[in-house]
Structures are given as structure tokens and as C-alpha cells.
Amino acid sequence: MTQTLLEVMGLKKHFGGVAALSDGRFTLKAGSVHALCGGNGAGKSTFLTIVMGIQQRDAGVIKVQGKEVVFDKPSDALAAGISIIEQELSPVPAMTVAENMFLGREPVAAFGRVDFATMNHNAQAILDELQFDISPKSLMMDLTVAELQLVEIAKSLSYDAEVIIMDEPTSALGGAEVDQLFTAIERLKAAGKGIIYVSHRLSEIFEIADSYTVFRDGCFVGEGEISDVSRQDLIQMIVGRPMTEEFVKENTPTDEVTLTVTGLNAKDWVKDVSFNVHRGEIVALYGLMGSGRSEIFERLFGLSEDKGGEITLFGETVRINSPSEAIAKGLAFVTEDRKGSGLVLSGDVRSNICLAQLDLLSTGPAMNSYREAAAASRMIDMFKIKTTSDRLPVSGLSGGNQQKVVLGKWFLTAPKVLLLDEPTRGVDVGAKREIYRVMSNFAQSGGTVVMISSETDEVLGMADRVVVMRDGRVSGELVRSELKAETLLHLAA
Amino acid sequence: MLAASGSSRDYKALAAKYGQKYGILLALVLVCVVLTFANEYFLTTRNILNVLRQTSINGILAIGMTFVILTRGIDLSVGSVVALAGIVAASMATTSQAAAFMGAPYPAAIAFAVGIGVGLICGWVNGIVVARFNVPAFVTTLGMLSAARGLTLLYAGGQPVPALTDSFRFIGRDDIFGIPMPVVLFALVFIVSYWVLSSSRFGRRVYAVGGNPHAARVSGINVRRVIMTVYIISGGLAGLAGMILAARTGSALTQAGIAYELDAIAAVVIGGTSLLGGVGRVTGTLIGALLIAVVNNGLDLMGVESYYQQVIKGALIVAAVMLDQARQKNA
Numbered sequence: 001m002t003q004t005l006l007e008v009m010g011l012k013k014h015f016g017g018v019a020a021l022s023d024g025r026f027t028l029k030a031g032s033v034h035a036l037c038g039g040n041g042a043g044k045s046t047f048l049t050i051v052m053g054i055q056q057r058d059a060g061v062i063k064v065q066g067k068e069v070v071f072d073k074p075s076d077a078l079a080a081g082i083s084i085i086e087q088e089l090s091p092v093p094a095m096t097v098a099e100n101m102f103l104g105r106e107p108v109a110a111f112g113r114v115d116f117a118t119m120n121h122n123a124q125a126i127l128d129e130l131q132f133d134i135s136p137k138s139l140m141m142d143l144t145v146a147e148l149q150l151v152e153i154a155k156s157l158s159y160d161a162e163v164i165i166m167d168e169p170t171s172a173l174g175g176a177e178v179d180q181l182f183t184a185i186e187r188l189k190a191a192g193k194g195i196i197y198v199s200h201r202l203s204e205i206f207e208i209a210d211s212y213t214v215f216r217d218g219c220f221v222g223e224g225e226i227s228d229v230s231r232q233d234l235i236q237m238i239v240g241r242p243m244t245e246e247f248v249k250e251n252t253p254t255d256e257v258t259l260t261v262t263g264l265n266a267k268d269w270v271k272d273v274s275f276n277v278h279r280g281e282i283v284a285l286y287g288l289m290g291s292g293r294s295e296i297f298e299r300l301f302g303l304s305e306d307k308g309g310e311i312t313l314f315g316e317t318v319r320i321n322s323p324s325e326a327i328a329k330g331l332a333f334v335t336e337d338r339k340g341s342g343l344v345l346s347g348d349v350r351s352n353i354c355l356a357q358l359d360l361l362s363t364g365p366a367m368n369s370y371r372e373a374a375a376a377s378r379m380i381d382m383f384k385i386k387t388t389s390d391r392l393p394v395s396g397l398s399g400g401n402q403q404k405v406v407l408g409k410w411f412l413t414a415p416k417v418l419l420l421d422e423p424t425r426g427v428d429v430g431a432k433r434e435i436y437r438v439m440s441n442f443a444q445s446g447g448t449v450v451m452i453s454s455e456t457d458e459v460l461g462m463a464d465r466v467v468v469m470r471d472g473r474v475s476g477e478l479v480r481s482e483l484k485a486e487t488l489l490h491l492a493a
Numbered sequence: 494m495l496a497a498s499g500s501s502r503d504y505k506a507l508a509a510k511y512g513q514k515y516g517i518l519l520a521l522v523l524v525c526v527v528l529t530f531a532n533e534y535f536l537t538t539r540n541i542l543n544v545l546r547q548t549s550i551n552g553i554l555a556i557g558m559t560f561v562i563l564t565r566g567i568d569l570s571v572g573s574v575v576a577l578a579g580i581v582a583a584s585m586a587t588t589s590q591a592a593a594f595m596g597a598p599y600p601a602a603i604a605f606a607v608g609i610g611v612g613l614i615c616g617w618v619n620g621i622v623v624a625r626f627n628v629p630a631f632v633t634t635l636g637m638l639s640a641a642r643g644l645t646l647l648y649a650g651g652q653p654v655p656a657l658t659d660s661f662r663f664i665g666r667d668d669i670f671g672i673p674m675p676v677v678l679f680a681l682v683f684i685v686s687y688w689v690l691s692s693s694r695f696g697r698r699v700y701a702v703g704g705n706p707h708a709a710r711v712s713g714i715n716v717r718r719v720i721m722t723v724y725i726i727s728g729g730l731a732g733l734a735g736m737i738l739a740a741r742t743g744s745a746l747t748q749a750g751i752a753y754e755l756d757a758i759a760a761v762v763i764g765g766t767s768l769l770g771g772v773g774r775v776t777g778t779l780i781g782a783l784l785i786a787v788v789n790n791g792l793d794l795m796g797v798e799s800y801y802q803q804v805i806k807g808a809l810i811v812a813a814v815m816l817d818q819a820r821q822k823n824a
Contacts, residue, residue, distance in 0.1 A: 303711065324713035333711060341711050344704035346771035355701055356712040362694040369692070409712065 003030040004066065005194040006051075006082070006163050011060035013046050020046040024060065025220040026213050028163060028194040033185060035197045035209035035226070037238050039428035040398035043218040044198055048165060052084050053077035065162070083156035084165040087426075089148050091140040098123035098136035101155045126154045130187060146177035146289075153184055164188065165196040170204060171426055173454075177289060182208050200428055202231060203457050216240050239430050246429075247461035248436040251443035253281035258448040259417055264309030266292070266299035270472040273309070277417075282439060282449040284459045287469035287492050293452045294336060295472075297419045301326045301333045313417070327356060330416035334406055334423055336452070342406040343394050350376040350390040353408045379408030384434065400431025407438060418442060420451040424458065436462060456485050468492050516816060517765060517777060521784045528791040535794055542673060548786040549679035550575075552779065553734045554753055555760035556686045557727035559778045562761050563690075563703040564723050565770030566623060566630035570637035571731040571757055574615045575750030576645045579735035582608025583654040583745030586661035592654040601660035609732040615641055616728020620721035638754070645747050655744040665740025675737045682730065686775045699723065704771030759806065760785055763813040785809070 004027060011024030021043040028034050038044045049055045051062065053071030062069055064080045071077045091100050098120045099106070107122070109115040123136035132150045140148065149169055156164050166185075170178050185195060185208055197209055205212065206226060213223040214237045221237050235246065260276040270292035277283045285293045298304045300311060302320040311318050313329055320326045326333070335341040343352055353376045354361055361371045376390040383404040387397060394405055403423070410418070420439070424432045439462060443449050453459050459466060460483050468476045468491040476491040528535040554571045561568045584594040586604035598604075615637060622633040664674045690696040701709040702719045710716045734753075739745040764781030766773025785806060792802045 301711070322713075322715070323711055324715065327713045335711055337707075341705070341707035344701050344708050344771065346704040346767075347700060351697065351700065354697070355709070355714075358694045358697055358714075365693050365695065367692055367694055367697060 002032070004028070005030050005064070006196075007061075007063040007066075008047075008051065009061045009063075011047060011050060011062070012058045013050060013055065014058055019218055021050075022218045023220050024050075024215070024218075025223075026196075027223070028196060029211075030162070030194055031189055031192045032210040033189055033195045033197050033208050035199070035205040035212040036215070037205065037212055037234065038215035038221075039238055039430050040400050041217070042215040042238075042428075044215055045167075046218075047215065048084065048167065048196075048198070051077065051082060052165070078159055078161075081160060081162035082165070083159055083161035083163070084167065085149060085152045085156065085169060087168040087171060089145075089152060091148055091151070093141035094139065096120075096137050096139055097127075097134055097143070097151050100140055100151060101126070101136075101158050122158070123154070126158050130154055130157070130184060132184070144177070145172045146180060149173075149181060150184060153188070157188075161193070163194045163196065165198070167198045168200070168426060169197075170199060170201065173289065178204070200424075200426065200432075201455060202234065202429070203455070205234075206231065214238055235429055238428070246433065247458075248433060248440045249282075249462055250440050251280055251282060251464070253443075253464050254279045258314055259450070260310075260312040261296070261300070262310040262312070264296065264299060264311065265307035266295040267304055268307065270295045270299075273469070273472075273474055275467045275474065275477065277448050277450055279446055279448055280443050281464045282443050282451060282462055284463035284466045285450065285452045285469060286456075286459050286466050286488055287475075289454070291469040291492065292472040293469055294421055296469075297333060297335075297421055297450075297452065300419060301331060327413055327415075330414075331419060332356075332410035332413055332415035332417070333419040334403075334410060334421060336421035336425060338399070338402055338406060338426070343402060345393075345395040347394060348391045349380070349385070349387050349394050349397070349405055352394050352405050353379050353390070353412060356409050357412045375412055376408075379405075379412055382411065383408050383438065398428075398431075399426040400428055400434075403427050403431070403435065407435070411438075415447070417448045417450070420449065422452060422454065424453075424455070456488060459483075459488065460485065517763060517780050517784065517813065521780055521787065524784065524787055524791065528787070528794070532791070532794045535791065540790070540794075542671075542676070544783075544786050544790045545676045545679075546673045547790070548782050549673075549675035550734045550738055551753065551756045551760060551785070552679045552782040553682050553730050553737070554757035555764075555778045555782050556682055556775055557730035558754075558757040558761050559686070559764075559766055559773060559775050560690075560699060560723040561630070561727045562758075562766050562768060563699050563770060563773055564720055565703050565706075565768075566720065566723065567634060567758070567768075568616075568619065568724065568727045568731075569631065569634040569754045570615060570619060570641055571727060571734075572750040572753035572755075573638045573641035573645065574612050574728055574731035575735035575738060575753055576745075576747060577615065577641045577648070577735070578608040578611040578732035579739040579749055580645050580649050580654055580745040580747065581611045582732075582736045583657055583661070583739045584649070586658045587654050587656050588658060589654070589656040592649065592652065592656075598658045598661075601658065601663065604661055605664075605736060608736045609729055612728045612730070612732020612735065613725055614728070615731070616725040617721070619728065620724035623724060624717040624720040649745075649747050651747060653744050653746045654739075657739065657743055657745075661736075662740045662743060665737050665742070675741065678733065678737060682733070683775065683779055690775050695719070695722070700771055702770075756785065759810045762810060765813075765817060781813075 006028040008024055008026040011021055013021040024043060024047045036044055050057045053074045053076045069080055101123050102119050107115040107118040120136045127134055127136060132154060134147055134150060169181060173181060188195060199205060209226050211225050214221040256279040257276050258279045262274050264273045265271050273296055285296060287293050302322045302325050306321060311320060318329055339345060350372060354372050361368055361375060380390060385404045386401050394402060424435055439449055464480050466478045466483060467474055468488060470492055478487060534540055558568055582604045584592055585597050585599045585607055586601055587593050588598055619633055619637050622628050623630050667674050669677050698714050698719045701714055702716050706716050738749055760782035761778050763784060764777030766777060788805060788809060789802055
């Protein structure tokens with residue numbers, strides 16, 4: 001009988017009059033990876049913030065190793081052996097790995113001096129134990145996102161954490177880095193730790209998790225062993241209705257070439273990239289993090305300097321040196337970092353939707369607020385964006401709805417070519433499907449789609465053709481009939 | 494029961510909403526009411542016009558500052574630009590042979606154009622350095638603060654420029670329909686800026702660039718041009734303020750405008766504009782500037798020593814931001 005590390009029953013939490021969580025249940029065994037699944041607004045975040053002591057519950061019981069606990073503040077949870085690796089890491093960039101790990105509890109020598117030797121030694125010991133190849137003396141700002149996460153894991157072990165919560169840990173990682181993370185998770189599991197794994201990526205859940213718990217609309221829906229559930233059933237539990245197909249793909253590529261890239265260079269290390277895309281086609285650029293996929297998009301959209309090579313749009317060779325030129329030529333670019341470069345978070349839904357189309361929504365220097373409102377409501381209807389008013393701040397929307405606002409902004413410009421960089425990152429299963437439908441419809445109605453995705457399933461499900469990149473160059477091209485996960489990974493790595 | 498609890502919650506939500514929007518305005522009204530009862534002289538036309546006249550220079554600078562702060566910047570050079578624009582314009586409109594630019598006095602319109610031009614050029618230099626060379630705004634405008642002050646002293650040989658023509662002094666000294674010219678100009682600047690920020694395409698761009706410069710750039714906005722423009726606006730308004738100041742005092746002083754940037758920033762911050770950019774309104778700035786002026790005026794009327802006034806102003810700035818933080822936490 002394995003030990004139960006964490007047991008939560010009947011957890012409730014209201015915000016104002018709205019129940020964010022009405023029945024949160026969860027049981028975590030030692031030495032297991034337990035996936036917490038649910039769409040946006042299912043109550044996962046509320047559940048986690050209560051377990052972490054960030055918010056107080058209205059009702060319910062939390063037991064850690066069989067003992068009932070009350071956490072008033074995050075440090076209480078930490079002391080009880082629960083730590084979290086948040087989706088957005090917040091390291092102190094100018095400090096070393098060891099300094100970050102022992103932040104606020106540095107070993108002290110005589111006269112209050114920080115004992116760096118002991119600190120580095122202790123940090124090294126933990127990193128070695130986990131077999132992480134990271135020096136305790138390197139600066140956080142020199143590490144990759146994946147390495148930062150590994151440091152966070154090491155940090156949580158330095159607190160003797162028994163329960164480690166990982167909130168969307170792979171959202172910023174590429175394939176090889178995900179493998180590295182999974183190896184670390186396996187090691188934690190072997191050491192008897194319990195891991196709560198939160199992710200929208202189902203294939204990951206099936207790869208790494210042992211058991212699952214599903215929340216929907218603030219309620220516990222079900223739990224079980226991953227080996228006993230099919231992907232279809234899990235999706236159905238998360239969405240709450242049978243979902244016939246995960247992907248929507250109804251487009252048929254034509255013979256007409258719309259976008260041709262010949263010998264394109266970008267950012268010095270992306271060299272000699274050539275591919276073409278047809279009207280009505282969805283082409284995926286596939287590759288590991290750092291293979292140069294996003295750099296191609298940035299060059300195509302005029303966000304980086306012209307380093308040579310030719311771009312042909314609709315039979316005409318074009319030079320694109322700024323995003324406004326790209327937009328004028330019918331390009332639209334949904335960036336991978338929604339909060340960093342997609343949305344103006346301080347703005348409302350309307351202003352975000354109108355942002356790329358200010359010229360057409362104004363008369364002379366004056367904005368036409370009727371046209372702005374009409375444009376916003378058109379996009380809200382088209383993408384079924386869930387918001388009570390277009391004047392509400394976009395920061396209050398869920399990830400899926402935020403992504404739809406970004407898509408709305410670009411569809412307002414009536415684009416001919418869509419560049420989509422990780423279009424479904426951090427978006428729940430239901431909203432993902434709507435985004436796939438938008439892509440498919442756009443291509444079907446004569447649009448051209450180029451997408452980047454780190455999710456192999458998404459590439460297999462949506463792409464008509466895949467251009468695989470490795471180390472800044474094209475390493476292969478596959479048509480839909482020859483698409484297989486193994487071939488993709490083989491070409492990319 | 495249910496209805497009662499619902500209405501009390503509604504009431505609270507309503508209070509929070511209006512508190513957020515009108516908190517500073519409420520503070521201003523409250524101070525005015527208290528002063529009206531505390532001092533019989535406060536609510537006289539003469540005193541109110543006096544307060545408005547005292548607000549106008551800081552108000553004009555603060556409006557320019559609002560544009561800059563909305564884009565995550567800061568303009569520390571406005572005080573020095575006030576002096577430089579004032580002294581150059583004054584040298585074109587003085588009857589004193591010693592201080593005159595050759596051929597002076599010129600018609601006031603020419604002097605005004607030159608003065609505003611000087612402000613625009615200073616702002617343009619700030620804008621280029623910030624937007625093109627990516628020097629932090631704090632450093633760039635700190636440099637301009639020193640450089641423009643030095644140029645002022647060099648230009649005037651360290652001497653004030655006295656004896657300004659009556660037509661030049663019109664904008665500082667005279668009235669239109671009983672309203673002092675500085676107040677008229679301030680009102681015009683406010684109305685135009687209000688329209689620009691709330692209803693123009695450029696306004697949308699300012700908010701977008703301040704809210705998220707990366708997203709603005711990807712959306713096809715020329716971020717550098719927007720940033721350049723806000724510094725030019727701030728510089729031009731500083732030029733205008735410099736001339737109003739010179740016109741009011743009748744001579745341009747090399748020491749004019751020292752520390753004016755601080756009052757301007759104070760008005761913007763009290764008015765609820767976020768130093769992080771993207772959030773804020775020019776009405777807030779107007780109220781912030783008025784609040785500072787009314788508090789100063791009230792303390793004057795009650796005979797409080799001017800040293801105390803500085804302490805109180807400092808407390809006011811910090812208190813305003815503390816309230817703002819508390820409100821954001823509740824929201």
C-alpha cells in the first residue's frame with residue numbers, strides 16, 4: 001500500500017457571488033505523477049492557490065500525510081512539504097543558481113556574512129543528486145527556460161518538498177527539453193515524491209502521468225489510472241460532452257502557390273531556408289526549440305532585418321522591412337508569446353481587436369468609435385469570445401479567449417496569409433478545437449496558413465505538409481500521407 | 494433578505510467603481526469644501542482665478558508629461574527647457590539692447606514661434622536618443638536637464654533678459670473675457686490633449702505602445718515614431734510654458750523652471766497615470782495639478798509656512814499612489 005501524500009476533500013471557494021470551486025477533490029500517492037486536467041475556468045488554478053496557501057478556502061479538508069492542515073500563507077505550505085513550479089518562473093536574473101535556490105535562507109557564517117562556499121556546495125549536491133548538468137555558480141540570466149525549470153525543481157527539493165506541483169511546465173519548452181524535464185520527473189518519482197502535473201497537452205499526460213483527476217466547472221468529475229482511460233474518454237470528461245474529433249480539418253490545398261521563400265536567411269544563424277505554400281493549404285514548420293522556426297516568421301513579418309533571400313507573395317517578389325508593410329501585403333502573425341507580444345494587457349477587448357487596423361477604423365486623425373465597436377463585436381461573434389462587454393480588460397479573460405482576441409485582431413485585417421506560432425499554447429481542449437476550426441475554414445475559403453507547433457499531435461492533425469527544421473536549416477519536407485511522429489522527430493533531432 | 498444583501502453588495506461594487514474613477518476628484522472637492530469653510534477668501538472669483546493661473550504652467554507641463562509617462566517614459570528636462578525656450582523667445586521680444594537678439598524686438602508671434610521651436614527641438618533630441626539609440630528616458634532627459642540649463646546660461650551670458658514687449662507679455666499678463674491668458678492657453682492644451690488621447694488614432698497608439706511595445710510593434714505600429722512624438726509634444730509644451738512664465742514675470746530668468754519637472758510628474762502620478770505605462774488619463778492629470786495648486790493655495794491662505802507646504806506635497810504624492818495601489822488590490 002503506497003502512502004497517500006495529499007488528500008483534499010470538498011474544497012470550496014467563492015469569489016464575490018461566483019463559485020470558482022464547489023467540490024475540489026484530489027488524492028496524491030507517493031511516487032506517482034498525477035495529472036490535474038480541466039479546461040480554462042474548471043477551477044484548477046483556484047485549487048492550486050488554496051493548496052499552496054495563497055488563498056483561503058471557504059470549506060473543505062486538506063490532509064498532508066494523513067494530518068489535517070490549514071495554510072495561512074505560502075510559507076506554511078512550503079513547510080508542510082508542498083512546493084510549486086509556476087508556469088511563469090520568476091528568477092532573480094543577476095544572481096547565481098545557488099543564490100536563487102537559497103534565496104532568503106542563505107547559510108550564514110560569522111558576522112552575518114553569507115557563506116557562499118557552503119551554499120554552492122549544498123546546491124551542487126542537490127543538482128548532482130538529480131543529475132542536472134548545471135553549475136551552481138552560473139547566473140540565472142545565462143540559462144535557458146528549460147534549465148530555469150530544472151533549477152526550480154532543485155529548489156523545491158532543497159525545501160524537502162514531498163509534493164511538487166508543476167503548472168504547465170512544458171509550455172515554453174521544445175521537444176528535447178521536454179525529454180530532459182520528463183527524465184527529471186521520473187527521477188523524482190523514483191525518489192518517492194508525488195507530482196501534481198497540470199497541462200493542456202494530452203499527449204504529455206499520457207506519456208508521463210500515472211493517474212488523473214478531472215475538474216469541470218469547479219467540480220470534481222472523475223479520477224482514475226491513466227492506463228485505464230482512452231484519450232477520447234479523457235477529452236470527453238474535460239469538455240463535458242462527446243467530442244467526435246479532436247481536430248477540425250476540412251480544407252483542400254490547391255495547386256496555386258501563394259507564398260514562396262527562397263534561400264532566406266534570418267538572424268545570422270538561420271540560413272538558406274526555402275519552401276512554398278499553396279492557397280488553401282496548411283503548412284507546418286516543425287523543429288525543436290531554437291531550430292529557427294520563429295525566426296523565419298519574424299523575418300517574413302519584417303520584425304528582423306533583411307539578411308538576404310527572396311520572398312514571393314502571389315507571384316510578386318516583395319521586400320518586407322516592417323510589420324506595417326507585412327500587414328499591407330496581407331500577412332498576419334499570431335506570435336507564440338500571447339502576453340509578451342500578442343496583447344496589450346492593460347487595454348480592453350475592443351482596443352486589442354482594433355489594434356492592427358487603426359488606419360481603416362479612423363477618419364483622418366480621428367478614430368471612428370462606431371466602426372471600432374462594430375469591428376469588435378463582429379470579431380467577438382465570429383470567434384465566440386466569452387466576454388460580457390468589449391470594454392472589459394483583456395487581462396481578465398481566459399487563455400483561450402485571449403487567444404481568440406489575438407486571432408480577431410488579425411482577422412480584422414482581412415489577411416491572405418496567416419502565420420501562426422504555437423496558436424494553441426495554454427489553451428484548453430474546447431478552445432483548441434475552435435481555433436482548429438478557424439484555421440481550417442480560413443484555408444478552405446482560399447487562405448494560406450503557415451503554422452509552428454511543438455505539439456506533434458497538432459502537426460499530424462492539422463498540417464497538409466510539414467517543413468522540418470534543424471539548426472537553422474530545412475532538414476526535410478513531408479506531405480500528409482507520409483506524416484508520422486517518428487519521422488518528424490528523426491528529421492528534427 | 495436576499496435582495497438586501499444583493500443591494501449592499503451592489504452598493505459596495507458601485508462605490509469601488511466610482512472610487513476608482515473619481516477618487517482623486519473626490520479628494521479635490523473635499524479639499525475645496527473644507528477650504529471654503531475654513532477661509533472666507535478662498536471661494537472668491539479673484540482667488541479661484543489666481544489658483545487657476547498658478548496651475549496653468551505646471552498643468553501644461555504635466556499634460557506633456559502624461560503623454561511621455563503613458564509610453565513608459567519620463568521627461569526630466571522640462572524645467573530646463575522652460576528656461577531655455579523662455580530666454581531665447583524673450584531675447585527676440587526685448588527692448589533692452591544689451592540682451593536682445595540682433596534686430597529685436599521682433600513681433601511677438603515670431604518670438605512665440607521661435608520659443609516653441611526651441612522646445613520642440615529639445616524634445617526631438619530627447620526622442621531620438623530614447624527611440625533610436627535606446628538610452629533609458631531617465632538618463633536621456635537627465636542629460637537634457639543639464640544641457641538645456643547650460644545652454645540657457647551660455648545664451649544669456651548668465652544674465653536675465655528684461656524689458657519684454659507688451660505684445661509678448663500679453664500671454665502671461667492679460668485676460669480674455671476676464672479669464673487670464675495662461676488659463677485660456679492651459680484650457681486649450683487640455684482640450685486638444687484630451688481629444689488626442691481619447692479619440693485620435695495617435696492616442697490609441699500611445700496607449701498601445703505604453704501597454705505593450707512588443708504587441709504594438711507586431712500590430713504594425715511604428716513604436717519609435719510614437720515615442721519620438723511624445724517627447725516632441727512634451728518639449729513643445731515646455732516651450733509654451735516657458736514663454737508664459739517669462740511673459741508673466743516680464744523678464745526671462747536663467748534660473749526659471751528649476752524643479753518644475755517634479756511638480757509635473759507629481760500631478761501626473763496623483764492623477765492616477767501609471768509609471769509602468771499604458772494606463773492613465775489627461776483628466777486625472779488636470780485634477781492632480783489642481784489638487785496640488787489648491788492645497789498650496791489653502792496653506793498660503795491659512796498662513797502656513799512654505800517649508801511645510803513642501804512636506805505636505807510630498808505626503809500627498811505618496812498617499813495618492815498608496816491609495817491607487819490599495820484600490821488595484823481590491824479590484
